[in-house]
Amino acid sequence: QQQVKQSPQSLIVQKGGIPIINCAYENTAFDYFPWYQQFPGKGPALLIAIRPDVSEKKEGRFTISFNKSAKQFSLHIMDSQPGDSATYFCAARLGGYQKVTFGIGTKLQVIP
Amino acid sequence: DVKVTQSSRYLVKRTGEKVFLECVQDMDHENMFWYRQDPGLGLRLIYFSYDVKMKEKGDIPEGYSVSREKKERFSLILESASTNQTSMYLCASSLSGTGGTEAFFGQGTRLTVV
Numbered sequence: 001q002q003q004v005k006q007s008p009q010s011l012i013v014q015k016g017g018i019p020i021i022n023c024a025y026e027n028t029a030f031d032y033f034p035w036y037q038q039f040p041g042k043g044p045a046l047l048i049a050i051r052p053d054v055s056e057k058k059e060g061r062f063t064i065s066f067n068k069s070a071k072q073f074s075l076h077i078m079d080s081q082p083g084d085s086a087t088y089f090c091a092a093r094l095g096g097y098q099k100v101t102f103g104i105g106t107k108l109q110v111i112p
Numbered sequence: 113d114v115k116v117t118q119s120s121r122y123l124v125k126r127t128g129e130k131v132f133l134e135c136v137q138d139m140d141h142e143n144m145f146w147y148r149q150d151p152g153l154g155l156r157l158i159y160f161s162y163d164v165k166m167k168e169k170g171d172i173p174e175g176y177s178v179s180r181e182k183k184e185r186f187s188l189i190l191e192s193a194s195t196n197q198t199s200m201y202l203c204a205s206s207l208s209g210t211g212g213t214e215a216f217f218g219q220g221t222r223l224t225v226v
Contacts, residue, residue: 009152034214043116043202043217044155089154098143098162098206099170100215104154 003027004092006103013080014111021075021106023090028071030092034100035064035075038087047088048075080110115139118203118218125225131190133221135203142208144186145215146170146178149200161186162208193225 005024013019023033032051036044050057050064050073057064061078077084090103119134137144145160147170157170159178167178175197179187186205190197200222204215 006154036215036217041219043204043219045217046214049214098208098213099157099160099168100145101157101171102147102155104152 003101004090004103006090006106008106009104010107010109012109012111015080015082017080017110019077019080019084019108019110021088021090021108022072023074023103024070024072025092026071027092027094029094030101032093033064033066033073034091034093035062036089036091036102038089038105044089077108080108082110082112084108085110116203116205116216116218118201118221120221121219123221123223125190125193125223127194127225129190129193129225131193131223131225133188133190133201133203133223135186135188135218136184137186137203137205137216138184139205139207139216140183141205141216142183143206143213144180145204145206146176146186146188147202147204148172149202149220155202158188190223193223195225197223198225199223 034049035047037047038044048059063076066073087105089105093100116137146158147155161167161180177189203218206213206215
């Protein structure tokens with residue numbers, strides 16, 4: 001049973017477009033929601049993270065929107081660039097533990 | 113620069129072999145994790161450790177065991193490798209404490225069991 005559901009699995013956008021990746025969760029005990037970015041041949045690296053008491057967080061061109069009542073959160077990439085082409089994972093951490101559950105990942109391709 | 117180092121990038125092993133995957137971190141992190149990454153399934157947690165000699169099962173521990181004798185080193189053991197354990201294996205580490213903490217990943221070990 002997947003505790004963090006991520007969609008879509010793949011996404012192709014033109015340069016300058018705004019790809020949106022969505023995630024949903026059921027367990028209200030999750031208390032930290034990070035996004036990881038993975039380039040081919042590399043391990044994932046933390047991109048941006050949010051707590052459930054915040055509705056939006058921006059870091060550069062990356063924005064997380066968080067809807068606590070709907071138990072959904074999403075990643076928006078403004079003015080996307082070919083260098084953003086990577087696999088993106090949403091994740092959720094169970095409060096009081098260090099165990100992080102990941103979504104299945106979204107492979108993003110930004111076309112020049 | 114923080115570092116999580118996995119001993120091998122690529123491994124090819126035979127069915128039934130005992131396989132050791134080694135991971136070392138130089139950040140004095142309390143927590144260490146082993147994940148496997150498969151297309152369409154994302155990252156799935158195999159085992160994690162929050163202290164030396166302590167371990168907890170993740171979501172898919174069957175067929176695996178782990179060892180953490182020193183804080184900086186976390187080993188994943190495939191007791192008897194099978195073809196369905198062909199995968200990318202990722203080690204990660206993080207600090208303990210309340211609040212969210214970043215997990216740092218190694219570059220992965222691509223294991224092929226033939």
